Amino acid sequence: MKKLGAAIVGCGTIASLHADGIIELDQVELRGVVDPKKERREKFSKEYQCPAYECYEEVLQNPDIQVVHICTPHYLHKPMIIQGIIAGKHVIVEKPVVMNPTELAEVKKTMELYPDSQVAVIFQNRYNDTTQKAKSMIDNKEIGELVGMKGLLTWYRSEAYYQESDWRGKWETEGGGVLINQAIHTLDLMQFLGGELESIKGHVDTRSLQHIIEVEDTAEATLYFKNGCRGIFYATNSYTENSPIEIELHGTEGTLSLRNQQLHLYKNGEKHLVAEDEMMKKGKAYWGCSHEVQVADFYRCLIEKEPYCITPKEGGVAIEMIHGIYESHRTREAYIMKEAKSQ
Ligand SMILES: NC(=O)c1ccc[n+]([C@@H]2O[C@H](COP(=O)([O-])OP(=O)(O)OC[C@H]3O[C@@H](n4cnc5c(N)ncnc54)[C@H](O)[C@@H]3O)[C@@H](O)[C@H]2O)c1
Structure with missing residues (x-):
């Protein structure tokens, strides 16, 4: 061939x-x-x-x-x-x-x-073993009904990071700050695991990077899902180190906790390790380890002439979530999601 x-x-x-x-x-x-x-x-x-x-x-x-x-x-x-x-x-x-x-x-x-x-x-973290396992456990109701979730990103970005690539930190060239560059993965995973969103209400601010960037370095939001689940989201580039992202999924019969490339299940008073990701061979651990897996899956679809799953429509949900956070910050009202995933 x-x-x-x-x-x-x-x-x-x-x-x-x-x-x-x-x-x-x-x-x-x-x-x-x-x-x-x-x-x-x-x-x-x-x-x-x-x-x-x-x-x-x-x-x-x-x-x-x-x-x-x-x-x-x-x-x-x-x-x-x-x-x-x-x-x-x-x-x-x-x-x-x-x-x-x-x-x-x-x-x-x-x-x-x-x-x-x-x-x-590219949303490589969807391919992590921990993400895949969490998705199947939620879909199979292994934690009962999903009622809540939390996504936390607390990272550090220095002045040098913005100087080394001058498109960063500007509305015109980056299109936003911590939301569109760093926390977009967390937002995507929250909607991937939680299901279709109804609305989102949030707030943005620029804290420690105020004199360095024009975009936000900190954001928080509450996510309201159509299935009744409620998500709490917080992201900042104003911390003092790149600590591991945390995602917690609270079900009526158990809780899943994703942190440090490990997925734990808390159920009936016990804690079990249910999945673990490979360590990064190259690059930064907080990028996640699955670029190669995603690239391979895309080429497999091209070769087998299958439609690929993370299209602009699918990857665009996070873009609307970010837009919704900015809009609700501006209007002080919840932003109602317009683009249904199934459309
Ligand atoms: N998936 C992840 O975890 C992850 C991690 C880091 C960056 N990214 C994304 O990767 C993209 C690039 O980010 P980066 O950190 O590598 O940026 P970077 O600034 O390090 O690299 C961008 C490169 O593009 C080049 N470039 C500029 N104009 C060009 C043009 N017209 N034609 C060809 N090349 C051009 C620049 O010279 C530069 O070498 C961004 O979308 C970023 O959000 C994703």
């Missing part, structure tokens, strides 16, 4: 996790990397032994490349997805799929016009 050709667009912090995912696959070949910064693309092309391109258009015109991995700053996601689809490529885009619901609508519209292109959104 002819191999699929892939290219990585943006050779920054996250790009090597995509490259490592691609080189593991027998039926896929990394055929290019793109970055306007010469030293970055050359370093990457040397390490992964593939051609380096200065601009995205060169990759779009290359018939030997069928799949593009978009690992660029947030403001480039929407135009790059749309250009990719129109050029007939499949697209795998880093979170956030886009910066807001208006951009999301444009992407979905383009996808309707070009149904042959598949678009995947």
Whole structure:
């Protein structure tokens, strides 16, 4: 069988996790990397032994490349997805799929016009063994009915983090702060595990990074699910270290607690370890360990001609949640979710 050709667009912090995912696959070949910064693309092309391109258009015109991995700053996601689809490529885009619901609508519209292109959104933590196990235990009612949940992210981001990539910390180029960049994974997992959302009410603020960034570094929200479950969410980049994310799922017959790459079940006064994630081989532990698994699953769908599951519509729920938190902060009213997952 002819191999699929892939290219990585943006050779920054996250790009090597995509490259490592691609080189593991027998039926896929990394055929290019793109970055306007010469030293970055050359370093990457040397390490992964593939051609380096200065601009995205060169990759779009290359018939030997069928799949593009978009690992660029947030403001480039929407135009790059749309250009990719129109050029007939499949697209795998880093979170956030886009910066807001208006951009999301444009992407979905383009996808309707070009149904042959598949678009995947990276939410690697959905693939963690702990997440998969929690999902199946909830679906199988092993903790009874889910009545509450909590998602907590308390991380540290320094001034240097915002200086090293100048698109971060700005509304125009990042599209938000802790919500769209760090806590988007937690919000996505909360709705993935909790089910369809009815509404969301929240508040944002900028605390320790006030003089460094224009976006929020802290946010909190209450999530109201259609099934009656209530979620409590808190996220900040204003802590003093990157402590593990915590997700707790409270059921009528037990509680699941996800922390430190372990899932524990608390039931009948006992504590059981029910799943554990592999440690990261590379990168940062708090990124989660499943990029390679997600990349492999997307290519499996392309090869087997199956529809892929984390589409812009699915990955866009978190975008509407973030928009809802900003809106409810502004209006002081709960934001009613408009886009049903099933639509
Ligand atoms: N899934 C995760 O856990 C995770 C973790 C970190 C980052 N990310 C996401 O990955 C994406 C990139 O983040 P990062 O931290 O690697 O950023 P970064 O700033 O380190 O890298 C971005 C790269 O894109 C390049 N670039 C800019 N304009 C370009 C263009 N027109 N064409 C090609 N390349 C261009 C930059 O030169 C830079 O090398 C973001 O969407 C971010 O949210 C995801």
